[in-house]
Amino acid sequence: MLLLRFFFFFFFKAPRSVLDPSVESYAQLCSNFRVRMRSTPCTPVVGLLRSGNYAARGRDMACLLEGPLRISVLSEVTATSRHYVDRLFDPDPQKVLQGVIDMKNAVIGNNKQKANLIVLGAVPRLLYLLQQSSSSDMLRTECAVVLGSLAMGTENNIKSLVDCHIIPALLQGLLSPNVSFIEACLRCLRTVFISPVTPVQLLYSDLTVIPHFICLLSQSLHTQEYITQIFSHCCKTPDHQTVLFNHGAIQNIAPLLNSSSPKVRMQALKCFSVLAYENTQVSMTLVNVLVDGEPLTQVFVRMMQRDKPIEMQLTAAKCLTYMCRAGAIRTDDSSIVLKTLPCLVRMCSKDRLLEERVEGAETLAFLVEPDVDLQRIASVTDHLLAMLADYFKYPSSVSTIADIKRLDHDLKHAHELRQAAFRLYASLGSNDEDIRKKITETENMMDRIVSGLSESSIKVRLAAVRCLHSLSRSVQQLRTSFHDHAVWKPLMKLLQNAPDEVLIMASSTLCNLLLEFSPSKEPILESGVIELLCSLTQSDSPALRVNGIWALMNMAFQADQKVKMEIVRSLGTDHLFRLLSDPDPNVLMKTLGLLRNLLSTRPHIDQLMGSHGKQIMQAVTLILEGEHSIEVKDQTLCILANIADGNTAKELIMTNDDMLQKIKYYMGHSHVKLQLAATFCISNLIWNEEDGSQERQDKLREMGFVDILHKLSQATDPNLCDRAKTAMQQYLA
Numbered sequence: 001m002l003l004l005r006f007f008f009f010f011f012f013k014a015p016r017s018v019l020d021p022s023v024e025s026y027a028q029l030c031s032n033f034r035v036r037m038r039s040t041p042c043t044p045v046v047g048l049l050r051s052g053n054y055a056a057r058g059r060d061m062a063c064l065l066e067g068p069l070r071i072s073v074l075s076e077v078t079a080t081s082r083h084y085v086d087r088l089f090d091p092d093p094q095k096v097l098q099g100v101i102d103m104k105n106a107v108i109g110n111n112k113q114k115a116n117l118i119v120l121g122a123v124p125r126l127l128y129l130l131q132q133s134s135s136s137d138m139l140r141t142e143c144a145v146v147l148g149s150l151a152m153g154t155e156n157n158i159k160s161l162v163d164c165h166i167i168p169a170l171l172q173g174l175l176s177p178n179v180s181f182i183e184a185c186l187r188c189l190r191t192v193f194i195s196p197v198t199p200v201q202l203l204y205s206d207l208t209v210i211p212h213f214i215c216l217l218s219q220s221l222h223t224q225e226y227i228t229q230i231f232s233h234c235c236k237t238p239d240h241q242t243v244l245f246n247h248g249a250i251q252n253i254a255p256l257l258n259s260s261s262p263k264v265r266m267q268a269l270k271c272f273s274v275l276a277y278e279n280t281q282v283s284m285t286l287v288n289v290l291v292d293g294e295p296l297t298q299v300f301v302r303m304m305q306r307d308k309p310i311e312m313q314l315t316a317a318k319c320l321t322y323m324c325r326a327g328a329i330r331t332d333d334s335s336i337v338l339k340t341l342p343c344l345v346r347m348c349s350k351d352r353l354l355e356e357r358v359e360g361a362e363t364l365a366f367l368v369e370p371d372v373d374l375q376r377i378a379s380v381t382d383h384l385l386a387m388l389a390d391y392f393k394y395p396s397s398v399s400t401i402a403d404i405k406r407l408d409h410d411l412k413h414a415h416e417l418r419q420a421a422f423r424l425y426a427s428l429g430s431n432d433e434d435i436r437k438k439i440t441e442t443e444n445m446m447d448r449i450v451s452g453l454s455e456s457s458i459k460v461r462l463a464a465v466r467c468l469h470s471l472s473r474s475v476q477q478l479r480t481s482f483h484d485h486a487v488w489k490p491l492m493k494l495l496q497n498a499p500d501e502v503l504i505m506a507s508s509t510l511c512n513l514l515l516e517f518s519p520s521k522e523p524i525l526e527s528g529v530i531e532l533l534c535s536l537t538q539s540d541s542p543a544l545r546v547n548g549i550w551a552l553m554n555m556a557f558q559a560d561q562k563v564k565m566e567i568v569r570s571l572g573t574d575h576l577f578r579l580l581s582d583p584d585p586n587v588l589m590k591t592l593g594l595l596r597n598l599l600s601t602r603p604h605i606d607q608l609m610g611s612h613g614k615q616i617m618q619a620v621t622l623i624l625e626g627e628h629s630i631e632v633k634d635q636t637l638c639i640l641a642n643i644a645d646g647n648t649a650k651e652l653i654m655t656n657d658d659m660l661q662k663i664k665y666y667m668g669h670s671h672v673k674l675q676l677a678a679t680f681c682i683s684n685l686i687w688n689e690e691d692g693s694q695e696r697q698d699k700l701r702e703m704g705f706v707d708i709l710h711k712l713s714q715a716t717d718p719n720l721c722d723r724a725k726t727a728m729q730q731y732l733a
């Protein structure tokens with residue numbers, strides 16, 4: 001059964017390797033064989049490429065494993081490769097062992113040889129020998145070593161090995177009592193698992209694997225190195241973190257930070273960085289862990305010292321950053337302010353490799369993102385802002401031949417550098433006005449953002465728009481640099497067609513550009529943005545709905561009648577009222593804000609209430625009766641107060657006794673904010689000097705409002721007291 005299974009996978013996947021350009025000669029060779037050998041019964045190579053039925057293939061495979069290959073005409077190199085495979089089938093175990101050892105020596109550093117052996121079917125045979133209980137430890141170990149060597153070749157090699165089910169076979173091997181064999185298996189597993197083509201999930205599919213790995217940590221420095229390296233590459237999701245955490249990864253790996261082997265120390269450190277990333281449970285545990293009596297955080301701090309390898313400094317800084325972001329370390333803790341932050345700033349300097357500068361800036365951006373004090377400190381550490389400007393100078397000009405190699409390297413990292421710099425600028429400028437000013441004053445900053453917004457790399461575009469968003473929180477910048485550089489143009493372009501992630505940032509930035517003091521508001525309005533924003537409010541993403549409606553709300557603020565009518569028309573009243581029952585409270589809140597802005601200044605109020613009064617009153621009723629937050633109710637009462645300010649619109653309230661009772665109820669509410677808004681409503685209704693004010697005053701007096709106002713005029717809240725007194729005066733005048 002085992003043979004059949006191996007065969008099945010090998011059979012199906014082998015053609016992919018065959019088609020790989022690096023083994024092109026083989027593809028040809030093999031297809032020739034197909035013709036040549038069709039008449040011969042039980043010929044493995046025919047089986048290899050023929051698309052026969054499954055059972056037939058199974059038989060062919062058995063041949064492949066049981067007898068040496070009989071092949072006559074081969075080119076010299078292939079003949080050698082085939083000879084290596086043939087020897088694995090020798091009936092004499094001693095000869096098989098020698099064959100494996102010779103194969104090991106032949107493949108070292110020889111990618112072509114590796115590919116040949118894989119195509120010729122060495123892998124299933126090696127796996128078979130590795131799993132046979134009759135094989136000696138020596139033979140099994142050598143098989144694992146050869147497989148590890150094959151894995152060191154190209155990504156295609158790894159794919160072929162994984163397709164041959166090498167992973168379960170090696171995991172099975174870990175149950176052996178022989179440590180040398182275990183090490184060889186782990187070494188091969190390490191090579192396979194750190195490859196991007198291997199699905200990490202394979203590590204977690206059998207629940208007994210992780211605990212067994214943890215047990216093997218005590219075996220040797222090698223098992224420690226390989227296992228921690230596998231963990232740090234295969235821990236990619238919160239679920240993976242939880243599995244490792246639950247099996248005691250932290251307690252078992254912590255002592256390795258003080259290992260005598262630098263490799264083990266480094267891999268153990270990397271494990272902690274992936275375990276702690278955005279994980280509160282792990283981070284909270286880490287602060288209480290001791291390594292040889294020393295708190296883990298102190299160990300990390302020591303690892304950030306300048307005399308330590310850069311990779312170690314950077315990884316230790318990541319660990320502390322993640323712990324801090326998860327709330328396990330305070331942002332004002334000296335390990336963060338005096339150690340982690342300066343270490344990360346150092347990583348951004350020109351002396352560091354481009355990769356290190358990217359990681360340094362990204363990690364620093366993550367660290368300072370939520371904390372204005374850290375932003376302030378970072379922005380004045382080692383001229384960080386100027387240092388980041390250098391990130392945009394890649395690839396730099398080429399003057400000599402020797403530069404060409406560097407150019408290639410620069411090109412590879414140019415996007416990464418730019419997005420990292422934008423991200424860090426975005427974080428640094430997210431709260432402090434002075435920092436934003438300094439950022440915009442950095443050389444060519446606005447031009448860089450503008451060109452970043454239309455770069456082909458989506459990562460760069462996203463980071464550029466984040467940066468713009470951060471800077472758009474500044475009234476000053478909106479008035480000056482944003483206008484001077486007409487950033488709204490590329491921003492609008494970005495909004496036409498982008499993934500949600502970018503759309504969310506871009507539309508959020510647009511909200512700020514539509515604030516009434518922003519000089520960009522006019523040109524944006526003229527560019528026909530309303531349709532676009534209305535379409536955002538139809539999105540499945542709550543964040544996009546919020547941003548769309550928010551931008552419309554800003555647009556409607558003190559807008560002229562024409563713009564307001566255009567918004568209502570474009571949005572459609574049905575959709576507008578649907579948004580009032582949106583499951584996301586932020587959408588509801590901004591939609592109410594929009595209504596409030598639409599319903600301001602008397603002529604606008606009367607016009608809108610004239611055309612949509614009934615629906616609006618219904619919506620207001622529903623919200624006032626529903627289960628909503630104080631903010632939502634307050635906003636709704638403010639809308640009602642605006643309606644009460646209209647000339648004709650106020651009749652919609654006066655003729656609605658149910659609504660008047662609601663106002664009364666809110667005047668006696670326990671929340672002052674709501675009392676204020678409701679009192680404002682009444683005050684507008686009874687205001688003197690307006691047509692029919694006498695009748696309204698009489699009616700409301702009859703309904704007991706004067707008594708309530710009287711009571712409120714003695715309220716402890718000074719605003720409420722004033723408001724009530726002003727209202728009462730309308731009766732005296």
Ligand SMILES: *[C@@H]1O[C@H](CO)[C@@H](O)[C@H](O)[C@H]1NC(C)=O
Binds near residue numbers: 141142178
């Ligand atoms: C383990 O296997 C190696 C060969 O890889 C062998 O030399 C050694 O004797 C074996 N150890 C034990 C305890 O069997």
Ligand SMILES: *[C@@H]1O[C@H](CO)[C@@H](O)[C@H](O)[C@H]1NC(C)=O
Binds near residue numbers: 258259291292294
């Ligand atoms: C491990 O830690 C102890 C105590 O801090 C120290 O004395 C020892 O030298 C460390 N071992 C290594 C290998 O660094």
